[in-house]
Amino acid sequence: MERARQIIHPRWVRIAHWLNALSIVIMVTSGWQIYNASPIWHFTFPASITLGGWLAGGTMWHFAAMWVLFANGLIYLALNFVSGRIARKFLPIAPGEVLRELGDALRLKLAHNDLSHYNSLQRCAYLFVWLDVALLICSGLVLWKSVQFPLLRELLGGYDTARVVHFVAMALIVAFVFIHLVMVALVPRSLMPMIRGR
Numbered sequence: 085m086e087r088a089r090q091i092i093h094p095r096w097v098r099i100a101h102w103l104n105a106l107s108i109v110i111m112v113t114s115g116w117q118i119y120n121a122s123p124i125w126h127f128t129f130p131a132s133i134t135l136g137g138w139l140a141g142g143t144m145w146h147f148a149a150m151w152v153l154f155a156n157g158l159i160y161l162a163l164n165f166v167s168g169r170i171a172r173k174f175l176p177i178a179p180g181e182v183l184r185e186l187g188d189a190l191r192l193k194l195a196h197n198d199l200s201h202y203n204s205l206q207r208c209a210y211l212f213v214w215l216d217v218a219l220l221i222c223s224g225l226v227l228w229k230s231v232q233f234p235l236l237r238e239l240l241g242g243y244d245t246a247r248v249v250h251f252v253a254m255a256l257i258v259a260f261v262f263i264h265l266v267m268v269a270l271v272p273r274s275l276m277p278m279i280r281g282r
């Protein structure tokens with residue numbers, strides 16, 4: 085009983101989190117490789133931070149990690165819904181509280197003493213990242229199977245616009261991961277519960 089009470093992140097959350105982190109890193113770096121083969125803008129990513137070695141290699145990594153991200157995300161979301169964890173950990177979000185906490189965070193005064201509780205800023209960030217991953221998957225589907233998903237393609241403004249949407253959603257994920265890692269560095273004791281549960 086005492087042991088159960090100390091569990092902050094159940095095992096399934098931890099497995100999903102680390103599988104997700106790994107697949108996002110693979111998808112982003114192999115995505116940069118694919119982008120370099122046909123850049124949208126006048127820049128490319130340095131080869132040293134891309135994965136796959138060449139276009140086909142990058143595509144293979146991208147598609148392999150895509151299935152991990154998709155299946156893992158689906159299981160993670162389903163378990164969050166079924167267990168009622170969404171309502172418990174991620175809702176409600178009060179806009180006033182978010183603004184106040186944002187001010188505290190910018191002044192490096194945001195407390196995170198109770199690791200079993202996410203503050204409103206975290207709730208916003210995590211819900212945002214779920215939606216952003218969903219947008220990445222939808223826009224990715226359009227780029228992969230453009231002919232098979234005509235409605236999705238038109239909703240995203242056509243193939244070329246879907247490419248821009250996919251890129252911007254990737255950039256937002258990278259920004260999230262950067263801020264996420266800064267937050268973990270500022271509250272390092274939050275890391276162990278995401279590894280060991282306690």
Ligand code: HEM
Nearest residue numbers: 097101104105108109199210213257261264268274275278
């Ligand atoms: C090496 C990289 C990463 C580290 C060290 C890390 C670390 C952590 C830690 C310590 C927490 C718990 C925060 C707390 O208790 O206050 C957390 C939660 C979370 N992280 Fe990460 N993370 C990483 C990568 C990622 C990536 C790439 C994503 C998604 C793009 C992500 C999404 C999330 C989400 C959604 C949660 C909330 C999980 C839940 O409770 O269901 N993380 N992470």
